[in-house]
Amino acid sequence: MRLPARTPRTLFVAVAGCALVLTGCGKGDGGGSSGGVSLGFVNGGDTNFHSCLQKAVESQAKTEDAKVYTANSHQNAGTELSNIEDMISRDVSALIVQTVNVDSLKGDIAKAKAADVPIYLTSVTTDDVDDILGAAVVDLKKAGALDAGWIGEDAAGKGVKVGIVAGAPGAASDLLVGGFQGALPATAKVVANQPGMFNPAKAQDVAENMIQANPDLDYAFVANEEMAFAVRKAFDAAGADDVKIVTVNGTDEGLAAVRSGEFSATVANSAKVIGETAVKNAVALLGGKGTDDNNVDKIANIPLVLVTEDNLGEAPQYCPK
Template identity: 30%
Template sequence: MKKVIVSIVVLLSLIVAGCSTDSPAENNGDNQENEKDGQVTVGLSVSTLNNPFFVTLKEGAESAAEEHGVELTVADAQDDPAKQVSDIEDLIQQGVDVLVINPTDSAAVVSAIESANDAGIPVITVDRSAEGGEVVSHIASDNVAGGEMAGKFIVEKLGGEGRVVELEGIPGSSAARERGEGFHNIVDHEAGIEVVAKQPADFDRAKGLTVMENIIQATPDFEAVFAHNDEMALGALQALEAAGMEDVMVVGFDATDDAVKSVEEGKMAATIAQQPEIIGSTGIETAVKVANGEDVEEFIPVELQLVE
C-alpha cells in the first residue's frame, strides 16, 4: 500500500511540473523571445567625427536606425586606420548583424573586413570603398564624376588658361584617389591649364591652411585651387585671405554648411554637393535588407550637384 501511495505522489509531482507555465528558456531572462526581439543590430565605423560631413552621415544613419527600429552602435576611428581596425574587431565581438564601414584607409581596412567575412557578418561600405574583402554593397557619390565636375567648372571659369593648385585628401583613401582622377581627367586634357602644385592635406582644415601657406611661399603665382573636400578648401581660403590673394578661385567638395555659406558670401567659388545624410540613411536601410536576407545592389549611387 505504501508503494502505491509513493507512486501516486511522484506521478502528481511530474504532472504539476509538466503544467508549469515557465519553461527554462523563458526563465533565462526572457532572452530567447527578447534577445533581440527580431531587432537588427548594426555597427557603424566612421573614419572621423571631427569632420562635419561625417557627423551628418552619422546623423542620417541614426535617424534611419530609429525609424527602422535598428540597434546602432557607432565607433569613431578618429582618422586612425589602426584604431578603425580595432573598433571593427570590437563590433565583431559584440556580434552585430551587419557592419557599415566608412574607411579611413581603403587598404588598411581590408584585414578588418576579412575578419567580418570569417565571422559571417555582412559588410557595407559608405562614401569610401575598400580595396579588398567581401563587401555586399557600396553606397557613395560618384567621386570620379565629382572631380570631373570640379575640373570642368575651373576650366570654364579660367577660360581654358591658368595655373591651378590641388589639395589632396588622405593618401590611400578611395575618395582622394577618385576625386583626383576625375579632376585630372579634365585638366590634363586642357593645354592651357597647368597644375603647378599638389600636396595632401588629409581632408583636414588646419592642414589645408598650413599646406596652402607653404604652397604660397613656394609657388605664389596661381589662379585657382581645387581641394578634395571642403575642410581643406576652407583652410586654404584662410591662407589665401591672409596673403591678400582673395582673387584666387577656391573649389571644394562635399557642400558642408560652412562651405555653402562661404559660397553664398562670395568667398569660395563652388563646392560639389554630396548628400551625406542620405548616404548614412541608405547605409542603414541597406543593412536592414541584408539582415533580412534580401538582395541589394553592389553599388548604390547618391546624386551629386554643383553649388556655385
C-alpha cells in the first residue's frame, strides 16, 4: 500500500544567446595530470540529470587540472551541432557530448573528425566506436527492462494495464521505452504511450489524460523522476493513488519517494559517476592510456541498480554535492 505523499579535448556546445562557462586551469597553466587539456562539454537538456552531469564534469575537470567549456543544446539537434562548431572554434582538446538524439551523432562526429577534435560520448555510444575517443555508456534498454521486470514480478502472472510517459523522442527516451516494452510480460498490456518531453508540466497533462481514458490503469512507467512526481500528482488528484509508478534516475528525492511509497521502483544510474568517468577516461585516452595499457576502457559501462524499498541503501550517489 502506498503511503501518503513526493576527453583530453572535450567539447561542450554553446548556443547563440546561451552563455559559455569556463572553469579550471587553462592551457599552459602547467602541472596537473591533464597536461593543459581543454575540454568542451555539450549538454543535451535542462533536467536534473543534465544539471548533475555538468556538475560532475566540472568537478572532475578541476581534479584533472583541465579547462572546461560548457554549453547546452536544450533538446535541439540543430543547436547541438552549432554548439559543437563553436567548441571547435575554441580549439578544445576534445568534446564531451551528451547528445539530444542518437540520430544527430553522425553529423556531430563528422564535423568533429573534420576538425581533428575527438568526441567522447556520455550515456550512449555509436555502432562504429572507431569514430569516437570513447564513451561512458548507460545501458538504457536494460534500465527500462529492469523496471519492466519489477512489474512482471509484482503482477505475478495477472493481466495488467500499463501506461508509458516517455521523454522527448530520440536518444535516451526511445531506448528506455524500447527496453521497457520489450521486457514486459505477455500479460501486461500497454494501453497508453505518450511523450512528456522531460517536462513535468507536460507529463502531468499527459497523466491526467491517461488516467481519464484508462481509470483501471495498474502501472505507469515514467522516463525520469522529475516527470514521475508530476504523474504521481495527477494520478492522486484523480483518485488513482493505487497506480504503481516505476521510473529512472536514483536522485535523493526519487529514493525518498520509493521509501514513502510514491514510487514503487526506480533504476539508479548516477549522473555523478557518468560525468566523472567521462572526464577521467577522456583525459586518459587522450594521453594514450587506453585499453592496451590496461588502464582505461574505451567504452565504460555505468552500473545500474533497480531500487525498491528493500534495497535503498544500494543506490549510488546521484549528484555531486
